[in-house]
Amino acid sequence: MISSSWQPVRFHHAWELAEVAQKAFGSLDLRHPLVAEMHRWGTLHISGKLQVLQLPKHYDFQGLRLTPAQTRARLGEFGYANVVAFQTRNPLHRVHEELTKRATQEVDGVLLLHPSVGMTKPGDVDHYTRVRAYKALAAGYYDPNRILLALLPLAMRMAGPREALWHALIRRNHGANHFIVGRDHAGPGNDSTGQPFYGPYDAQELLQRYSSGTQVREQYLNQGRTLPPWFTRPEVAEILAETYPPRHRQGVCIWFTGLSGAGKSTTAEVLTVLLLEHGRQVTLLDGDVVRTHLSKGLGFSKEDRNTNIRRIGFVAAEIVQHDGVAICAAVSPYRATRNDVRNLIGSEHFVEVFIDTPLEVCETRDTKGMYAKARRGEIKDFTGIDDPYEPPAQPEVTLDTVTHTPEENARLILHYLGQHGFVRMPTGMMQNGIKI
Ligand code: ADP
Numbered sequence: 001m002i003s004s005s006w007q008p009v010r011f012h013h014a015w016e017l018a019e020v021a022q023k024a025f026g027s028l029d030l031r032h033p034l035v036a037e038m039h040r041w042g043t044l045h046i047s048g049k050l051q052v053l054q055l056p057k058h059y060d061f062q063g064l065r066l067t068p069a070q071t072r073a074r075l076g077e078f079g080y081a082n083v084v085a086f087q088t089r090n091p092l093h094r095v096h097e098e099l100t101k102r103a104t105q106e107v108d109g110v111l112l113l114h115p116s117v118g119m120t121k122p123g124d125v126d127h128y129t130r131v132r133a134y135k136a137l138a139a140g141y142y143d144p145n146r147i148l149l150a151l152l153p154l155a156m157r158m159a160g161p162r163e164a165l166w167h168a169l170i171r172r173n174h175g176a177n178h179f180i181v182g183r184d185h186a187g188p189g190n191d192s193t194g195q196p197f198y199g200p201y202d203a204q205e206l207l208q209r210y211s212s213g214t215q216v217r218e219q220y221l222n223q224g225r226t227l228p229p230w231f232t233r234p235e236v237a238e239i240l241a242e243t244y245p246p247r248h249r250q251g252v253c254i255w256f257t258g259l260s261g262a263g264k265s266t267t268a269e270v271l272t273v274l275l276l277e278h279g280r281q282v283t284l285l286d287g288d289v290v291r292t293h294l295s296k297g298l299g300f301s302k303e304d305r306n307t308n309i310r311r312i313g314f315v316a317a318e319i320v321q322h323d324g325v326a327i328c329a330a331v332s333p334y335r336a337t338r339n340d341v342r343n344l345i346g347s348e349h350f351v352e353v354f355i356d357t358p359l360e361v362c363e364t365r366d367t368k369g370m371y372a373k374a375r376r377g378e379i380k381d382f383t384g385i386d387d388p389y390e391p392p393a394q395p396e397v398t399l400d401t402v403t404h405t406p407e408e409n410a411r412l413i414l415h416y417l418g419q420h421g422f423v424r425m426p427t428g429m430m431q432n433g434i435k436i
Contacts, residue, residue: 086111114176247422256355290330313341
């Protein structure tokens with residue numbers, strides 16, 4: 001923490017992003033999460049003497065949050081000369097359990113199970129779930145005289161080998177003299193640079209084959225399948241299953257985009273009913289309705305339109321996060337803003353539906369009389385007339401409202417959702433030529 005009574009502080013101007021990225025992360029690739037984040041950092045570095053005023057307050061799992069000194073003291077009570085530390089940001093499966101137990105046996109020591117619970121990589125299992133699972137595992141499957149579970153409030157930097165070294169140093173400060181380095185330690189995925197630091201551990205190949213979190217989610221949790229007991233202890237499997245319900249109970253956002261009068265609201269209303277019939281909880285965020293409360297007062301300038309879309313996106317993200325279905329029906333004319341919303345929600349849970357109705361058709365329909373007004377110049381910046389509409393480059397679904405009725409189109413979306421597991425469909429049924 002930086003002292004509020006400022007000691008002489010040195011400002012270093014114009015730090016070199018490329019130099020720091022290369023040295024710390026070995027990469028300039030923007031797909032590296034920290035390299036991407038660096039672009040949002042300011043131009044100044046601050047340095048100076050640090051003084052601890054107050055440690056951050058944590059309200060969760062307080063009994064497991066130990067300072068380095070507390071950790072060393074607790075480890076000392078076990079009475080072993082050797083302490084093996086295991087850093088992790090993932091749930092522990094049987095293979096990890098085995099690995100940590102063997103390492104502990106090998107050095108005849110005690111295990112410091114030391115998961116990091118700061119910010120991890122997007123897509124990682126949240127720490128509340130993980131810690132519940134660690135607790136269940138530590139309590140049920142380890143010799144209580146050989147394990148200390150403590151949490152490390154450290155954000156992952158995804159710096160690979162350098163981070164492994166740093167993690168080892170931190171554990172040494174917590175009283176460990178051995179440190180297990182697993183597969184792709186702190187690796188940000190495909191872009192990390194593999195260094196010999198990963199070490200020739202026998203367990204590595206095994207880890208590589210069986211510890212893929214993505215595989216666990218896709219092949220088991222998303223499909224509502226229980227993780228087999230040879231792979232994961234039942235207590236851990238149950239905790240993971242609670243947080244990761246099967247796909248048909250996970251959240252999803254169906255984002256309609258298209259010109260005014262294209263048929264977004266009409267189709268969205270039919271889809272809402274169909275999804276309710278299939279047992280999903282649905283919130284419909286209709287652009288026109290949203291503008292009467294959530295976005296009341298916003299106009300139609302580019303900035304206001306973006307604000308409107310971002311607000312809808314924010315609410316949709318919350319709904320999806322809590323396993324609901326959010327149907328959003330707003331013109332949302334700008335591609336970049338729609339992509340921002342997609343990123344906010346997570347592409348796997350975002351279904352962009354392009355209602356591809358030609359302008360002439362929308363103008364003929366002119367249900368709200370808006371096109372006529374825009375043509376007469378009574379309203380300005382009307383999408384399709386004097387403000388651009390940017391069609392999506394790769395929407396998940398494209399609909400034609402000239403040759404298909406709203407119901408047919410809604411069923412096409414339902415079908416798409418069924419295929420992707422978001423809706424449970426009775427198999428083999430056909431309606432209007434569409435398998436539902
Ligand atoms: P938006 O929400 O895109 O502004 P609306 O759904 O409010 O569009 O309006 C679309 C209008 O077009 C409605 O009056 C609807 O009855 C009419 N319409 C005609 N054919 C279709 C179709 N196949 N799909 C959707 N709407 C259609």
